[in-house]
Amino acid sequence: MALRCMIVDDSPRFLAAARGLLEREGLLVVAVATNGAEAIRYAVEAGPDVTLVDINLGEQSGFDVVRRLTREAGLAPSTVILISTHAEEDYAELIAASPAAGFLPKARLSAGAVRALLGSSA
Template identity: 70%
Template sequence: MTLRCLIIDDSPRFLTAARGLLEREGLSVVATALTGDDALRCAAELAPDVTLVDIHLGAQSGFDVVRRLTAEAQVAPSTVILISTHSEDDFADLIADSPVAGFLPKTGLSAEAIREVLGRAA
């Protein structure tokens, strides 16, 4: 079964690069979103298996988007992984207190890394 992924980031350039990389590695990127509102719409309509959320979404906090994704009834459950250009250590307490499966640095993003996080979360 192909893993279905939603990517949320405020950089169109990153979204294009990440989508291309993950699809070449066998994941199905069902959608990308630039904002939390777009992400909620996509998650509700498409029910991805895994959702990647950038910690910094311009004026929005990725942590707030994660809370909305995991709390709103119309959004199907998805495993959420936070991503960032910053170090995990910069946000360790916030990550630990959030309902996410884990964290990946953008430089380490790959289908294999996503599967590893999912395996640890299971």
């Protein structure tokens, strides 16, 4: 059974590219959201196995969205992964303090990288 994934990012171009890549590699993208409110709603409706959340969501912080997903939508922290075009070092302290399972640079996004990070958080 395919891993069910939700992607949260404010860039329609990135959402389309990431969805295509992950689905070609065997993940099932069950929802895409462009902001925190959509992410909460879709998390409850779609019940993803893993959620990828961009750190910079325009006016919103991805860190805040992760906290809301774990509190309000009941997602397990071990199923939420932060993503960004920025280097992990730029946000190391915030990532460490976040309830997310970890961080994945957008340039290294792949189904294998997602699975590896989920495996390391279990």
